[in-house]
Amino acid sequence: MRRRKERGSTSVALALALFLVFMTVVTVYIIMAKIWWFPPAITDLGHEIDAQFTRTFIITGIVFVMAQIGLAYAVFRFRDRGQKATYFEGNNTMEIVWTLATVILFVGLGLYARNAWAQVHFIGASPGALPIEVTGQQFVWNFRYAGPDGKFGREKPELVSASTGNPVGLDPTDPASKDDIVSPVIAVPAGREVELILRSQDVTHSFYVRELRLKQDAVPGMEIHMHFTATVPGEYELACAELCGLGHYRMHTMLQVLSETDFEKWMKDQEAANQ
Amino acid sequence: MVTHESGGGHGHHAPPSGFIRKWVFSVDHKVIGIQYLCLAIFSVFLGMALSFLMRLHLAWPTVKFFFFKGGVMTPEQYLALMTMHGTIMVFMVLTTAPQSGFGNYFLPIQIGAADMAFPVLNMLSFWTTFVSLCVMVSAFFVAGGAPIGGWTSYPTLSALGEIAGPGQGAGETLWIVGLAIFCGASLMGALNFITTLIDLRTKGMTLGRMPLTCWTWFVTAILALLAFGVLLAACILLLLDRLAGTSFFIPGGLVVTDQVITWHKGGSPLLWQHLFWFFGHPEVYIAILPGMGVASHLLSTFSRKPVFGYRAMVGAVCGIGFLGFCVWGHHMFVSGMSPYSAFAFSILTMTIGVPSAIKTFNWLGTIWGGRITFNCAMLFALGFVSLFVTGGLSGLFLAQPSLDLYLHDAYFVVAHFHLIMGVAAIFGMFGALYFWFPKMFGRFMHEGIGKVHFWLTFIGVYAIFMPMHFLGLAGNPRRYSEMTAGPFLVALQPLHAFISVAAFVTISAQLLFLFNFLWSLKAGKEAKEENPWHATTLEWSIPSPPPFDNFGGREPVVYHGPYEFSVPGAADDFIPQHLAPELVRKA
Numbered sequence: 001m002r003r004r005k006e007r008g009s010t011s012v013a014l015a016l017a018l019f020l021v022f023m024t025v026v027t028v029y030i031i032m033a034k035i036w037w038f039p040p041a042i043t044d045l046g047h048e049i050d051a052q053f054t055r056t057f058i059i060t061g062i063v064f065v066m067a068q069i070g071l072a073y074a075v076f077r078f079r080d081r082g083q084k085a086t087y088f089e090g091n092n093t094m095e096i097v098w099t100l101a102t103v104i105l106f107v108g109l110g111l112y113a114r115n116a117w118a119q120v121h122f123i124g125a126s127p128g129a130l131p132i133e134v135t136g137q138q139f140v141w142n143f144r145y146a147g148p149d150g151k152f153g154r155e156k157p158e159l160v161s162a163s164t165g166n167p168v169g170l171d172p173t174d175p176a177s178k179d180d181i182v183s184p185v186i187a188v189p190a191g192r193e194v195e196l197i198l199r200s201q202d203v204t205h206s207f208y209v210r211e212l213r214l215k216q217d218a219v220p221g222m223e224i225h226m227h228f229t230a231t232v233p234g235e236y237e238l239a240c241a242e243l244c245g246l247g248h249y250r251m252h253t254m255l256q257v258l259s260e261t262d263f264e265k266w267m268k269d270q271e272a273a274n275q
Numbered sequence: 276m277v278t279h280e281s282g283g284g285h286g287h288h289a290p291p292s293g294f295i296r297k298w299v300f301s302v303d304h305k306v307i308g309i310q311y312l313c314l315a316i317f318s319v320f321l322g323m324a325l326s327f328l329m330r331l332h333l334a335w336p337t338v339k340f341f342f343f344k345g346g347v348m349t350p351e352q353y354l355a356l357m358t359m360h361g362t363i364m365v366f367m368v369l370t371t372a373p374q375s376g377f378g379n380y381f382l383p384i385q386i387g388a389a390d391m392a393f394p395v396l397n398m399l400s401f402w403t404t405f406v407s408l409c410v411m412v413s414a415f416f417v418a419g420g421a422p423i424g425g426w427t428s429y430p431t432l433s434a435l436g437e438i439a440g441p442g443q444g445a446g447e448t449l450w451i452v453g454l455a456i457f458c459g460a461s462l463m464g465a466l467n468f469i470t471t472l473i474d475l476r477t478k479g480m481t482l483g484r485m486p487l488t489c490w491t492w493f494v495t496a497i498l499a500l501l502a503f504g505v506l507l508a509a510c511i512l513l514l515l516d517r518l519a520g521t522s523f524f525i526p527g528g529l530v531v532t533d534q535v536i537t538w539h540k541g542g543s544p545l546l547w548q549h550l551f552w553f554f555g556h557p558e559v560y561i562a563i564l565p566g567m568g569v570a571s572h573l574l575s576t577f578s579r580k581p582v583f584g585y586r587a588m589v590g591a592v593c594g595i596g597f598l599g600f601c602v603w604g605h606h607m608f609v610s611g612m613s614p615y616s617a618f619a620f621s622i623l624t625m626t627i628g629v630p631s632a633i634k635t636f637n638w639l640g641t642i643w644g645g646r647i648t649f650n651c652a653m654l655f656a657l658g659f660v661s662l663f664v665t666g667g668l669s670g671l672f673l674a675q676p677s678l679d680l681y682l683h684d685a686y687f688v689v690a691h692f693h694l695i696m697g698v699a700a701i702f703g704m705f706g707a708l709y710f711w712f713p714k715m716f717g718r719f720m721h722e723g724i725g726k727v728h729f730w731l732t733f734i735g736v737y738a739i740f741m742p743m744h745f746l747g748l749a750g751n752p753r754r755y756s757e758m759t760a761g762p763f764l765v766a767l768q769p770l771h772a773f774i775s776v777a778a779f780v781t782i783s784a785q786l787l788f789l790f791n792f793l794w795s796l797k798a799g800k801e802a803k804e805e806n807p808w809h810a811t812t813l814e815w816s817i818p819s820p821p822p823f824d825n826f827g828g829r830e831p832v833v834y835h836g837p838y839e840f841s842v843p844g845a846a847d848d849f850i851p852q853h854l855a856p857e858l859v860r861k862a
Binding site: 103240 | 350354425429439527533542584585611629632646660672681683685730734737741742745752758760762763767840848
């Protein structure tokens with residue numbers, strides 16, 4: 001057979017192999033050193049999701065390292081040195097083994113993740129949960145508490161007027177809406193379950209608090225329920241995560257997780273301001 | 276099997292003589308393929324220019340630049356650039372170059388046909404695509420500018436008109452009309468590809484002897500036929516909502532900037548998401564499948580080895596194509612869709628990782644034990660494998676709804692889809708171009724410049740998109756025109772600056788590519804041999820560039836599988852598909 005000399009093949013092969021190894025090592029290091037990472041979770045569910053993140057990182061990490069290093073090895077080992085390529089067209093046993101292995105690994109991982117998802121969505125909030133209505137509008141969030149009577153009053157679209165201080169359109173003729181509290185920040189008591197009722201007045205927004213490990217779109221025409229129990233008091237950033245127009249980037253407020261007594265006080269202050 | 280003379284409209288069109296018939300309104304699949312590639316190259320540079328401006332603004336949001344009105348980019352300008360960048364890249368580059376460009380040029384030749392089944396329809400589909408591009412780009416120049424709703428154009432932001440934001444008026448309408456026209460063009464192209472592949476295969480070109488490139492173009496065409504029809508319907512409904520006062524996507528009781536919307540009720544924004552992603556997920560595979568075919572082809576050719584597990588590869592391509600239609604709901608985990616269907620979509624999505632993994636194993640198996648030549652085409656094919664692995668694995672996070680709750684609409688997603696459907700697909704196309712350039716134009720591209728282009732691009736794309744995963748892990752939402760709203764975003768600003776610098780280097784490297792492309796057309800080393808790479812498929816059995824009717828009126832006969840390299844007992848390390856068994860030289 002004719003042998004063509006490929007000059008420079010060793011240096012290119014070496015460079016490619018080294019780059020792949022370098023890229024793999026740096027990536028794995030940054031992930032393991034957690035240089036850019038999640039903020040600590042503040043719910044039990046958050047910890048469970050973090051555990052599933054870890055499992056997924058381990059499995060994808062192993063596959064990532066094996067595939068990239070395998071590629072680097074093959075590139076260097078089988079570079080053209082004038083050898084003859086070995087002839088084989090495949091291996092059915094290997095095909096079956098790695099197909100089954102990936103089915104078990106990937107689908108198993110998916111099934112494992114079911115529990116966390118079920119806690120968010122298959123199970124509703126418990127009856128004692130504190131309901132808070134979340135309304136998105138371009139480009140602010142408003143949060144409504146039912147007040148002392150425990151009932152949300154009527155809202156009417158035609159009464160909505162952000163400029164006159166009625167951003168959610170409370171109907172003053174309904175006695176139940178008299179004591180409703182509307183706030184631009186959301187405060188919740190630590191350790192008590194909260195049920196959010198998400199709505200949107202105009203376009204789709206998305207409620208996103210990193211520490212809750214939760215994200216949920218607020219969709220026009222829908223009322224979407226979600227629930228969580230925050231356990232660690234503190235202030236957390238609440239961002240909009242669904243493109244909602246030119247001010248999307250600044251649709252931002254705070255989630256305050258307060259101790260039970262602080263929350264009572266906060267609520268009293270709001271009620272007083274509402275009088 | 277039907278031979279190619281009996282296919283409709285063949286063997287009777289003579290080479291045209293005038294410039295217009297030859298180069299503008301040509302019915303020759305090779306010219307149309309080149310036209311599509313030119314359109315894609317124009318679009319990819321336009322799309323990159325838009326991303327350049329976006330990255331400039333993201334890295335230094337307060338620095339004044341003379342080319343923005345008032346010195347600083349406004350949020351709506353940023354979102355308009357982002358929308359148009361996504362749209363142009365997905366439709367005008369990733370859908371046209373791999374399938375309509377290279378597929379048009381090489382599918383007929385690789386199966387031994389003289390042209391596509393419907394040459395006039397082929398011409399029509401290119402010019403329809405061209406009109407679509409013009410309509411879309413014109414959105415920049417109308418009052419209010421280009422739309423700001425992103426390439427996914429979710430209602431109600433996209434359905435309410437100007438009141439929802441600048442660019443959502445005339446700009447958004449032009450965008451939808453342009454997209455609808457593009458759907459029409461793609462449907463025409465898909466029909467043509469499917470018919471050509473089924474009817475016009477030459478004698479001996481059984482399905483089991485088709486190059487993997489042809490398999491991927493075939494499955495891609497089927498995906499396009501089934502997906503673009505749905506997008507077309509969705510676009511028409513959205514136009515009706517905007518122009519005719521219907522309410523497919525708009526519910527009642529909306530209040531936009533204190534104005535009550537009284538003339539709409541009863542629609543659902545989720546309907547659009549279902550229709551869009553029923554198209555949108557297969558679209559990902561429309562972009563990447565031809566790249567997979569090209570990578571398989573190049574890895575085999577330049578390792579001098581048969582593709583490892585040819586049948587498994589074909590099965591995986593078909594499996595990806597089928598499953599591609601069953602997973603659209605994984606784009607909607609946080610949309611308010613039923614949580615039970617989210618779980619089902621999640622498991623199906625994890626399943627689609629399996630054929631993708633099979634392909635990766637088989638690519639490694641293909642180069643394993645080979646004799647690898649590192650020319651530019653092969654380097655891009657190897658880069659494709661690396662990027663496909665990296666981009667694919669992050670999909671395993673996003674496919675799990677409980678993890679997607681955190682990562683959805685964050686930069687992690689941007690990293691994921693850019694790597695797998697953007698950059699990996701583009702690497703497939705670069706490989707294809709360096710490989711087929713001598714066949715198409717009779718000259719080689721410059722290897723030295725090509726290698727510099729490869730290295731800058733390969734290192735560059737990892738430097739751009741790997742850190743975006745980290746931004747996503749830190750919770751940085753996407754589609755933010757600046758990271759100034761909260762402290763945690765401000766803290767991520769240095770990483771954004773790093774990404775921008777990497778992007779500028781990578782974009783500059785593409786100018787090198789453009790220079791190489793144009794220079795090589797005129798002055799590249801001449802490809803004197805018909806088969807300079809010692810490849811096996813039919814395009815290498817005809818002159819470079821091929822004559823008007825490809826095979827000079829004769830019908831090639833195929834005797835061998837597509838990847839017979841280093842066959843024991845043969846003197847040469849490759850056996851071309853058309854070589855009669857008695858002519859194969861013994862060792």
